[in-house]
Amino acid sequence: MKFEAVTIKDIAKALGLSTSTVSRALRDSYEISPETKRLVIEYAQKINYQPNPIALSLKERKSRSIGIIVCEIANSFFSQVINGIESIANTRGYNIIIAQSKESAERELADLQFLASRSVDGLIISVTTETTDYSFLKDLYQRGLPIVFFDRIVNEIATHKVISDNVKGSYDATKHLIDQGYKNIALVTSSEGLFITKERMAGYQAALKDHGFVVNADYIKHCNHSGMIQAEIEDAVNQLWGLRKKPDAIFAASDKLTTGVLRLLKARKVKVPQQVGLIGYSNADYTELIDPPLTIVKQPAFEIGQIAIELLLQMIESKRPVTDFETRVLNTELIIRASTRSK
Amino acid sequence: MKFEAVTIKDIAKALGLSTSTVSRALRDSYEISPETKRLVIEYAQKINYQPNPIALSLKERKSRSIGIIVCEIANSFFSQVINGIESIANTRGYNIIIAQSKESAERELADLQFLASRSVDGLIISVTTETTDYSFLKDLYQRGLPIVFFDRIVNEIATHKVISDNVKGSYDATKHLIDQGYKNIALVTSSEGLFITKERMAGYQAALKDHGFVVNADYIKHCNHSGMIQAEIEDAVNQLWGLRKKPDAIFAASDKLTTGVLRLLKARKVKVPQQVGLIGYSNADYTELIDPPLTIVKQPAFEIGQIAIELLLQMIESKRPVTDFETRVLNTELIIRASTRSK
DNA sequence: TTGTATGCGTTATCAG
DNA sequence: CTGATAACGCATACAA
Numbered sequence: 001m002k003f004e005a006v007t008i009k010d011i012a013k014a015l016g017l018s019t020s021t022v023s024r025a026l027r028d029s030y031e032i033s034p035e036t037k038r039l040v041i042e043y044a045q046k047i048n049y050q051p052n053p054i055a056l057s058l059k060e061r062k063s064r065s066i067g068i069i070v071c072e073i074a075n076s077f078f079s080q081v082i083n084g085i086e087s088i089a090n091t092r093g094y095n096i097i098i099a100q101s102k103e104s105a106e107r108e109l110a111d112l113q114f115l116a117s118r119s120v121d122g123l124i125i126s127v128t129t130e131t132t133d134y135s136f137l138k139d140l141y142q143r144g145l146p147i148v149f150f151d152r153i154v155n156e157i158a159t160h161k162v163i164s165d166n167v168k169g170s171y172d173a174t175k176h177l178i179d180q181g182y183k184n185i186a187l188v189t190s191s192e193g194l195f196i197t198k199e200r201m202a203g204y205q206a207a208l209k210d211h212g213f214v215v216n217a218d219y220i221k222h223c224n225h226s227g228m229i230q231a232e233i234e235d236a237v238n239q240l241w242g243l244r245k246k247p248d249a250i251f252a253a254s255d256k257l258t259t260g261v262l263r264l265l266k267a268r269k270v271k272v273p274q275q276v277g278l279i280g281y282s283n284a285d286y287t288e289l290i291d292p293p294l295t296i297v298k299q300p301a302f303e304i305g306q307i308a309i310e311l312l313l314q315m316i317e318s319k320r321p322v323t324d325f326e327t328r329v330l331n332t333e334l335i336i337r338a339s340t341r342s343k
Numbered sequence: 344m345k346f347e348a349v350t351i352k353d354i355a356k357a358l359g360l361s362t363s364t365v366s367r368a369l370r371d372s373y374e375i376s377p378e379t380k381r382l383v384i385e386y387a388q389k390i391n392y393q394p395n396p397i398a399l400s401l402k403e404r405k406s407r408s409i410g411i412i413v414c415e416i417a418n419s420f421f422s423q424v425i426n427g428i429e430s431i432a433n434t435r436g437y438n439i440i441i442a443q444s445k446e447s448a449e450r451e452l453a454d455l456q457f458l459a460s461r462s463v464d465g466l467i468i469s470v471t472t473e474t475t476d477y478s479f480l481k482d483l484y485q486r487g488l489p490i491v492f493f494d495r496i497v498n499e500i501a502t503h504k505v506i507s508d509n510v511k512g513s514y515d516a517t518k519h520l521i522d523q524g525y526k527n528i529a530l531v532t533s534s535e536g537l538f539i540t541k542e543r544m545a546g547y548q549a550a551l552k553d554h555g556f557v558v559n560a561d562y563i564k565h566c567n568h569s570g571m572i573q574a575e576i577e578d579a580v581n582q583l584w585g586l587r588k589k590p591d592a593i594f595a596a597s598d599k600l601t602t603g604v605l606r607l608l609k610a611r612k613v614k615v616p617q618q619v620g621l622i623g624y625s626n627a628d629y630t631e632l633i634d635p636p637l638t639i640v641k642q643p644a645f646e647i648g649q650i651a652i653e654l655l656l657q658m659i660e661s662k663r664p665v666t667d668f669e670t671r672v673l674n675t676e677l678i679i680r681a682s683t684r685s686k
Numbered sequence: 687t688t689g690t691a692t693g694c695g696t697t698a699t700c701a702g
Numbered sequence: 703c704t705g706a707t708a709a710c711g712c713a714t715a716c717a718a
Contacts, residue, residue: 005695007694007695007696008695008696008697009695009696019695019696019697020696020697020698023695023696023697023698024697027697051695051696052694052695052696054694054695054696055694055695055696055697056695056696056697058694058695058696059695059696059697059698060696060697
């Protein structure tokens with residue numbers, strides 16, 4: 001509470017007891033007489049006593065808060081993950097502090113320092129597409145800060161990770177385009193350094209090969225998710241369109257890229273899926289509203305959040321350091337819409 | 344930091360000084376010799392000393408964190424407001440704790456208690472459409488917790504408020520439909536209790552009257568933003584469609600309602616704007632992607648957040664209680680798309 | 687100019 | 703069973 005917060009001391013004074021007795025009574029210690037306990041607990045309830053979490057944090061050297069770093073909360077995927085995290089964190093008495101990196105490695109570092117200085121008990125993070133220097137993260141981790149990665153994970157750090165099955169998701173998406181009769185399928189994806197990018201590329205390539213297509217390096221375009229993303233997408237599409245054998249379909253391998261490609265095609269009056277096929281990763285809820293509704297690969301964002309926080313709390317609350325780390329891989333969902341392609 | 348966090352005591356020991364000297368040197372107190380200051384500051388930097396914010400909070404009886412309660416962070420409007428809040432809070436050394444009420448008054452109360460118990464220094468809130476009991480909020484406020492309302496404000500509590508000009512925004516939206524030639528314009532809006540609902544209704548009614556239309560009570564439908572919102576919208580639209588004089592246009596007075604109405608019309612293969620005109624409040628970024636792009640009323644969400652936090656920090660940091668409260672009213676933007684109605 | 691002592695709210699340790 | 707005291711990390715009134 002604020003101003004006149006009631007403390008253990010107030011209770012002690014009012015009841016003519018010592019603070020330690022009150023503290024013990026409140027924590028239901030076995031060494032306090034039932035009578036005293038009753039008295040204390042009743043009075044505490046009456047005056048609506050709430051233990052001061054700050055004092056508790058100072059004493060116990062933990063803050064019962066966990067930090068989350070994502071690039072952007074306005075992104076559906078991330079806000080759904082946060083919802084998942086929150087749904088569990090709250091019931092376990094933890095609060096979450098959200099920081100946005102805005103796809104900037106610099107801001108990410110600042111966020112990290114900020115959260116560390118606020119002594120969060122643990123961290124859940126999806127790194128930026130820019131991040132290449134993991135030293136601070138590693139340092140934090142080695143100093144004992146529990147960390148769980150999700151989505152854009154860092155393989156260089158051995159801890160729990162939660163992702164969706166990127167290879168399979170991308171394989172399915174690409175296969176769907178093939179099944180629809182597209183012959184020249186391009187991939188617009190994120191920065192090469194990212195692990196999930198590699199996986200998504202692998203799924204795309206595997207699907208092509210399995211169906212007798214050759215992988216054309218010119219068909220693979222990387223865009224990083226900077227503030228310039230729309231311009232990068234435009235560049236990528238221009239390059240694709242400029243090829244001798246122009247692609248007839250695009251697989252966009254992230255939420256932002258899907259929206260971006262769609263935006264561009266709309267602006268250029270390109271008909272989807274008649275003129276160009278399009279499929280993309282997306283957790284947005286608008287994809288069924290566009291015309292025709294877009295076929296998407298959807299990640300189980302809420303579950304990803306829940307699993308991430310479960311694993312994190314497990315690390316935080318276990319007495320001795322966790323040694324065997326898991327990488328949880330969840331299935332994505334291919335949501336097929338407007339599946340009939342009118343050629 | 345975590346484990347081996349370096350404290351003022353460590354510095355003192357290493358330099359053969361007392362903790363108070365170190366503390367003062369770090370805070371650049373005038374009563375410390377330049378030489379000692381230099382020594383302390385250099386050493387502190389070298390070992391990367393970070394003051395423990397928890398200890399600081401306990402001492403200064405404030406947490407340098409502010410609470411935010413919104414119904415849903417996945418809502419573009421709210422995530423943009425949060426971005427605005429965060430942009431300022433971070434630079435002023437405050438962190439934000441976000442809680443979601445999910446349109447439930449019960450969860451809102453729990454959030455409130457949670458944040459109060461975490462001793463936030465201030466609160467920024469947009470209440471649920473369900474909220475009718477303001478007693479806890481009022482209580483908190485009277486105990487000295489600075490509160491700023493935005494969007495769904497509570498007029499019963501005299502403090503700063505930030506909203507957009509709902510009357511004008513709705514007036515403009517309605518007028519736009521009239522200008523497009525629609526004659527029977529329905530309003531789908533939120534719960535009647537909400538102040539912003541009243542304002543949006545007022546704008547809608549004023550526009551009709553000013554243009555020589557009569558306000559038809561049957562054309563006004565209230566839906567509250569519960570988990571059943573889509574069903575409520577369906578009900579509302581069914582009722583509208585069942586009227587003797589069926590409406591030829593709908594003004595949806597919130598983000599969620601706009602999406603919901605659109606979803607329904609799409610599902611029923613109703614052509615917008617040919618068969619039914621549609622205009623709605625929206626801060627989503629997908630409205631230009633639908634076919635044809637939707638005309639919307641957009642709120643200056645980021646600015647709303649920035650102003651809210653500015654006002655809050657002003658309350659928090661002012662020595663004596665603020666007495667003259669402002670209600671900041673910002674202009675909305677009418678973004679006209681697909682303006683030519685092909686009748 | 688620097689050091690000592692105290693308190694913020696709580697719990698753990700040690701006495702009684 | 704209960705009470706006094708110390709400690710968590712920091713800032714500050716008071717002493718020197």
